[in-house]
Amino acid sequence: MENVITLAHGSGSIQTSELIDKIFKSNFDNPYLTADDAAVLPNDTGKTAMSTDGFIVSPYEFPGGNIGKLAVCGSVNDIACMGAKPKFMTCSYIIEEGFPVEELEKIAKSMGDTARKAGIQIVAGDTKVAGKGQVDKIFITTTAIGDIVEGVNTSGAFAKPGDKIIVTGDVGRHGCTILLARNEFNIDADITSDCAPLWNNIETVFNETKDIHVIRDATRGGVGTVLYEIAHQSNVGISLESDKIPVDPGVRGVCAMLGLEPLYLACEGRLVFFVPAEVADKVVDALRKCENSEKAAIIGEVTDENKGKVILNTAVGARTILSRPSGELLPRIC
Amino acid sequence: MENVITLAHGSGSIQTSELIDKIFKSNFDNPYLTADDAAVLPNDTGKTAMSTDGFIVSPYEFPGGNIGKLAVCGSVNDIACMGAKPKFMTCSYIIEEGFPVEELEKIAKSMGDTARKAGIQIVAGDTKVAGKGQVDKIFITTTAIGDIVEGVNTSGAFAKPGDKIIVTGDVGRHGCTILLARNEFNIDADITSDCAPLWNNIETVFNETKDIHVIRDATRGGVGTVLYEIAHQSNVGISLESDKIPVDPGVRGVCAMLGLEPLYLACEGRLVFFVPAEVADKVVDALRKCENSEKAAIIGEVTDENKGKVILNTAVGARTILSRPSGELLPRIC
Numbered sequence: 001m002e003n004v005i006t007l008a009h010g011s012g013s014i015q016t017s018e019l020i021d022k023i024f025k026s027n028f029d030n031p032y033l034t035a036d037d038a039a040v041l042p043n044d045t046g047k048t049a050m051s052t053d054g055f056i057v058s059p060y061e062f063p064g065g066n067i068g069k070l071a072v073c074g075s076v077n078d079i080a081c082m083g084a085k086p087k088f089m090t091c092s093y094i095i096e097e098g099f100p101v102e103e104l105e106k107i108a109k110s111m112g113d114t115a116r117k118a119g120i121q122i123v124a125g126d127t128k129v130a131g132k133g134q135v136d137k138i139f140i141t142t143t144a145i146g147d148i149v150e151g152v153n154t155s156g157a158f159a160k161p162g163d164k165i166i167v168t169g170d171v172g173r174h175g176c177t178i179l180l181a182r183n184e185f186n187i188d189a190d191i192t193s194d195c196a197p198l199w200n201n202i203e204t205v206f207n208e209t210k211d212i213h214v215i216r217d218a219t220r221g222g223v224g225t226v227l228y229e230i231a232h233q234s235n236v237g238i239s240l241e242s243d244k245i246p247v248d249p250g251v252r253g254v255c256a257m258l259g260l261e262p263l264y265l266a267c268e269g270r271l272v273f274f275v276p277a278e279v280a281d282k283v284v285d286a287l288r289k290c291e292n293s294e295k296a297a298i299i300g301e302v303t304d305e306n307k308g309k310v311i312l313n314t315a316v317g318a319r320t321i322l323s324r325p326s327g328e329l330l331p332r333i334c
Numbered sequence: 335m336e337n338v339i340t341l342a343h344g345s346g347s348i349q350t351s352e353l354i355d356k357i358f359k360s361n362f363d364n365p366y367l368t369a370d371d372a373a374v375l376p377n378d379t380g381k382t383a384m385s386t387d388g389f390i391v392s393p394y395e396f397p398g399g400n401i402g403k404l405a406v407c408g409s410v411n412d413i414a415c416m417g418a419k420p421k422f423m424t425c426s427y428i429i430e431e432g433f434p435v436e437e438l439e440k441i442a443k444s445m446g447d448t449a450r451k452a453g454i455q456i457v458a459g460d461t462k463v464a465g466k467g468q469v470d471k472i473f474i475t476t477t478a479i480g481d482i483v484e485g486v487n488t489s490g491a492f493a494k495p496g497d498k499i500i501v502t503g504d505v506g507r508h509g510c511t512i513l514l515a516r517n518e519f520n521i522d523a524d525i526t527s528d529c530a531p532l533w534n535n536i537e538t539v540f541n542e543t544k545d546i547h548v549i550r551d552a553t554r555g556g557v558g559t560v561l562y563e564i565a566h567q568s569n570v571g572i573s574l575e576s577d578k579i580p581v582d583p584g585v586r587g588v589c590a591m592l593g594l595e596p597l598y599l600a601c602e603g604r605l606v607f608f609v610p611a612e613v614a615d616k617v618v619d620a621l622r623k624c625e626n627s628e629k630a631a632i633i634g635e636v637t638d639e640n641k642g643k644v645i646l647n648t649a650v651g652a653r654t655i656l657s658r659p660s661g662e663l664l665p666r667i668c
Contacts, residue, residue, distance in 0.1 A: 005433040010463025019461060023439050027446035028456040032422065039457035041422055044379040052424035052477055054462045056469075088366065088375055090386035092475040094428075099339040105357050112361035122362040123373035126475075127353060128388045129344025131665060134470040135390075141426040141460075143386055143477035331465060 007331045012220035014326065035233065036156050037078040037216060038144075046150060049084035051075055052143040058332040060107070060138055062181040064174075064193030065268075067140055068107035070334060072114040072122075073197045073268055075144035077217040080199040081271070083152030083206070086120035087145055093127045094139045107138070118197035120144060149203075151210045158213040159234035163302040164280035166273040168201060168293035169194065170246040171223045175265030176254050178333050187257065189250045196269035196292045205273070208286045214274035217267070220334055224263035224322055226272050227310045237306030240322070243315040244299045264325055266333050274302065341665045346554035348660065369567065370490050371412040371550060372478075380484060383418035385409055386477040392666040394441070394472055396515040398508075398527030399602075401474055402441035404668060406448040406456075407531045407602060409478035411551040414533040415605070417486030417540070420454035421479055427461045428473045441472070452531035454478060483537075485544045492547040493568035497636040498614035500607040502535060502627035503528065504580040505557050509599030510588050512667050521591065523584045528603035530626045535605065542620045548608035551601070554668055558597035558656055560606050561644045571640030574656070577649040578633045598659055600667050608636065 001018055008015040025033065032039050038051035053074040060067040076086045091111065095104065115122050173194040180187055202215060214234075218226045223245075231238050247255075247262045255262050269292050275283050280298055287296035303311075310322040335352055342349040359367065366373050372385035387408040394401040410420045425445065429438065449456050507528040514521055536549060548568075552560045557579075565572050581589075581596045589596050603626050609617050614632055621630035637645075644656040 001435065003435055005429050005431060005435060005438065005463055007431050007463050007465065010429070010461055016461060019435075020459070023435070023442050024459060024461075027439075027442040028449065028459075029446070030455040030457070032455055032457040034458045039422070039424070041457060043377060046378075050422060050424060050477075050479065051458050052426045052475070053460045054426040054428050054475065056428055056462050056464050058468075088373065088384060090373070090384060090477050092386045092388040092477075094388050094390055094473055094475075095339050095344070097339060097341050101335065101337055101339060101353075101357070104339065105361075108357050108361040112363070115362065121364040121366055123364070123366040123375060124368045124385050125354075125358055125362075126387045127344055127350060127358075128390050128668075129339055129341050129665065130390050130470060131341065133467070134392075134666075135473070136464060136468040139428055139469070139473065141386070141388065141428075141475035141477075143384075143424050143426075143475075145384065145479065331463065332468075334462075 012225055036082060038082045040082060047148040048145055049079040049082040049148055050145045051078035052141060053078060054139065054141045055334055056139045056332050057334050058136060059181050062177050062193055064177060065195040066107055066110050067138060068110035069114045070195050070268060071140040071142045072111050072118060073195050075142040076118045076120055076197045076199060079144045079146045080202050081215040081217055082148060083154050084146035084148045086118050086199050087147060089115060089120045089122045089142055089144045090124045091122060092125060092141045094135050095129050096135045096137050097129055097132045099137055114197060118199060149206055152206060154212055154215050156214055156216060156230045156233040159230050159236050159274045159302050160213060161236055161302050161304040162277055163213055163274045164277050164298050165300045166284055166296055167223060167299050168271045168287055169295045170248045171267055171270060172251045172262035172265030173248060174268040175222060175330060175333055176251045179330055187254055189254055191250045194267055194269035198271055198292065201287060201290045201293045204286050204290050205283050208282050209279045211279055212273060212275050216272045218270050218272055219266050219268055222264045222266055223272060228324060231308050231310060235307055237303035238300060238310045239303050240300035240310060240312050242312045244297055246295050246297055346559055370416060372416045374416060381482040382479055383413040383416040383482055384479045385412035386475060387412060388475040389668055390473045390666050391668050392470060393515050396511050396527055398511060399529040400441055400444050401472060402444035403448045404529050404602060405474040405476045406445050406452060407529050409476040410452045410454055410531045410533060413478045413480045414536050415549040415551055416482060417488050418480035418482045420452050420533050421481060423449060423454045423456045423476055423478045424458045425456060426459060426475045428469050429463050430469045430471050431463055431466045433472055448531060452533060483540055486540060488546055488549050490548055490550060490564045490567040493564050493570050493608045493636050494547060495570055495636050495638040496611055497547055497608045498611050498632050499634045500618055500630055501557060501633050502605045502621055503629045504582045505601055505604060506585050506596035506599030507582060508602040509556060509664060509667055510585045513664055521588055523588055525584045528601055530603035532605055532626060535621060535624045535627045538620050538624050539617050542616050543613045545613055546607060546609050550606045552604050552606055553600050553602055556598040556600055557606060562658060565642050565644060569641055571637035572634060572644045573637050574634035574644060574646050576646045578631055580629050580631055
């Protein structure tokens with residue numbers, strides 16, 4: 001491991017996992033420390049999910065949202081992925097001296113609106129101000145808790161050979177939006193972030209079946225990174241049909257120009273489900289009736305072979321290994 | 335209200351309250367949004383306390399602790415003040431590219447050690463890395479939850495005329511330590527931060543009596559700010575005996591040199607209790623038997639007159655109003 005923190009340590013990549021294992025896991029060791037999106041904690045009558053996320057996205061406002069909306073969606077979706085109905089949230093602000101109060105008000109309004117939409121109540125907060133140049137405009141950390149629906153038991157470690165893999169919509173929109181919002185490439189495209197709270201989508205699926213093995217939101221590192229993580233956690237192979245993966249034409253165009261793989265661009269409103277084959281169609285049908293998952297699709301399945309690998313099958317019959325990016329493609333995306 | 339965020343908005347002062355009222359309260363409005371150190375939330379069998387705090391202290395290492403120890407103590411003490419036994423914690427790191435991994439390891443070790451001492455388990459986390467110059471070294475946000483002890487009902491709004499006011503030790507040590515650690519004044523003094531987790535102290539008091547009206551930790555803004563907040567929340571007056579307030583001779587010396595009031599310097603290991611007069615001696619005796627509260631003392635009482643004011647009575651019989659500082663005395667103290 002390197003001696004100093006690099007952008008790669010914050011990318012959600014192999015380097016991030018290494019940092020967590022070597023520095024945090026060993027020092028915080030306890031039976032509830034999570035390797036999933038949220039910790040699963042005992043309460044007096046069942047289980048609670050708890051998750052925290054820091055948001056440092058730059059620019060803090062982008063087509064389709066801002067750092068406030070993102071901060072609510074991020075933590076809501078993390079606990080929702082563990083099967084928890086969002087209940088309470090805290091938020092902590094670190095703001096640069098000189099930040100316009102009007103902008104802060106806009107961000108707070110977004111948070112309030114998104115929280116109400118997500119059915120979560122913001123119950124406590126903290127505000128710190130750092131001097132000019134000591135923080136880049138505004139950072140927000142949110143923490144969410146919620147009770148896990150009875151009978152639900154999901155984890156990145158529960159994928160099984162034969163499971164169908166479902167994605168709830170087109171991939172890579174958030175990452176592509178932030179990339180363009182930075183104006184570094186002089187590309188003009190009408191792309192907005194997919195940022196959205198997703199508990200309603202998950203609850204709709206639970207109303208059909210609770211026999212769901214894995215639910216994950218494909219944020220930092222995109223769907224590709226999430227699939228590799230699950231392949232490792234569950235010690236299985238993953239086989240994808242590349243022509244089944246929904247990609248917005250605008251995103252596809254930008255990716256072609258810049259040589260990027262949409263599967264590795266962040267989403268902030270997309271879920272990946274691993275479900276037994278016999279319930280897959282029912283789950284897709286349910287998702288397609290919900291806002292933000294109208295384009296849900298089965299994109300592949302879990303295999304016993306190629307353990308730890310994600311294989312891409314193209315329409316013309318070629319099979320390739322989805323190559324894993326190393327380092328930080330695009331920092332400060334969320 | 336000003337148009338831009340100033341350091342004063344992060345000082346825990348009147349400006350901070352104004353910001354919270356105007357920007358956050360109105361947008362997050364819900365019945366559980368707290369004005370105390372932690373939100374009090376219903377669970378299936380009782381009440382849970384939940385609190386979050388962001389830590390941006392500079393320097394991140396100081397005599398008596400570092401940002402990691404501080405981040406654990408801060409949130410533990412906030413829920414403990416609502417009568418909650420610490421249970422689970424999350425932490426979110428925002429780290430500057432180039433930060434030494436060895437330093438991060440030291441901070442994580444401190445957090446693990448302090449969490450074990452405080453009886454809380456760190457169950458989930460998040461790591462973000464910002465580019466060089468986009469964050470000053472390292473910021474940590476922690477969020478703690480715990481179940482409130484049955485029969486306990488404390489709030490800053492529950493102070494009553496006749497209550498005795500107890501402080502658990504000498505005041506202003508943390509603020510003074512950070513001031514000196516910045517080396518801006520060229521003062522050499524042997525002062526260490528009082529930073530400590532305080533649930534044990536509170537639990538010891540509950541073992542004697544649960545008839546406690548207010549518990550607060552005197553962090554940002556010090557004991558003086560906490561007393562003013564309680565005077566307002568409870569609509570009462572506060573009368574202090576200035577010669578009863580414990581102050582370390584080193585802290586007193588530094589304050590005299592720099593013209594500072596120790597009551598307004600931050601503590602990170604001191605509690606303020608408001609208790610009915612008849613249990614005050616019992617509470618002090620219990621506290622004096624605990625680590626970190628050996629010098630607990632009754633420093634004053636709640637009055638029906640002088641509502642919203644803190645009055646200082648000196649040993650020679652003079653009575654003055656404790657003047658309220660405005661703006662930010664010392665930024666990035668916690």
